[in-house]
Amino acid sequence: MTTSYCGRFAPTPSGPLHMGSLVAALGSYLDAKAHQGRWLLRIDDVDKPRAVAGAADTILQQLDAHGLHWDGEVLYQSQRDARYRAVIQQLTEQGLTYPCVCRRKRLQTLSDGYDRYCLKHPPSSSEAHAIRFFNQQAVIEWQDRRLGPQLSTSAKDAEDFVLRRRDGLYAYQLAVVVDDIDSGVTDIVRGEDLCIPTFWQLTLWQQLQPQPPRYLHLPLVMGTDQRKLSKQNHAPAIDSRHAVANLLQAADYLALERPPEECIDGIEELLQWLKKCWIRKYLNGTI
Structure with missing residues (x-):
């Protein structure tokens, strides 16, 4: 039990x-x-x-x-914007975020994930920008209770993903991880279409909480x-x-x-x- x-x-x-x-x-x-x-x-x-x-x-x-x-x-x-903002501030103080002004048109031309253009060419602080996670220790392998070992097959699984969007809304990847950690979630059971985002979520999870959840992805x-x-x-x-x-x-x-x-x-x-x-x-x- x-x-x-x-x-x-x-x-x-x-x-x-x-x-x-x-x-x-x-x-x-x-x-x-x-x-x-x-x-x-x-x-x-x-x-x-x-x-x-x-x-x-x-x-x-x-x-x-x-x-x-x-x-x-x-x-x-x-109702949790303040909490998400605090986590981004924590990651920023650890040197794990940077602003990004790249628009969708440019991003769609990138085949191997985000190329860190805005890390290499920092934008003006006055420009509307997204906030990206500086992904230095990407999770590229994890175990699913139903599907077995999951291995990364795309460079995008290890890219610097968005934590807050240009329009100021917080990204799904950030919100779900912070909420699951704060709620004490130990097991996540959901549809297998969410297997791919799990790489990003586990990467962020390991930065915020050393004990990751178990996953079971269900048939669609x-x-x-x-x-x-x-x-x-x-x-x-x-x-x-x-x-x-x-x-x-x-x-x-x-x-x-x-x-x-x-x-x-x-x-x-x-x-x-x-x-x-x-x-x-x-x-x-x-x-």
Whole structure:
């Protein structure tokens, strides 16, 4: 039993949950419950212009309707600017940041990651600029609980990535790492489309906190067009009136055994069944 386990689900409030996000929520929830740990909920609204009014409340209602109840208070990234600013100041004092005025048009011409142009040619302090992390000890290998060893295949995995954007908004890479560290997260369970950003996140993590989390990246839910289900691709919202059916479909994507129909007597019983299936599949049958 891992009593110190702490997991989380961190949706972006650009719309309601769809089947792909329900799969991620269910997987992270089951892993936390299988370890008898805590399961936190964070609203990843650091990119404030992308947040849709009312979407966060809808997400909370959808999770609750599906029996996915979180521990503690909900954390909102949009309320944590002061914390992100303090971390950037800390990294700056350690000589690990520099301003960058390169625009998207130039960046798109670089095939091997950022070339440190602005480190070599410091811009004027009066220019609007992004802040980059001076990446001197990049993580280029890490272990995934489902996918196994992950090795860097691109120079971009070790580039000097952005911590704060030109428009003043804090970057996703910074926010998620700082939030996970501050919340005591030990295990991150999410979709495998986020494997690539993990290189940057672990690089930043090792600078701020010596003990990195464990990762488990889940299979993606694909649409009929073979693209990942996402809000950008207009994936339909899940209908909370059909919570049991939704959970069964999500379990299918996670390759968890369905219970006999006579054993389904509500959401709580279904989640208990799925937790046992998760233990057999990912914890070798024991906790």
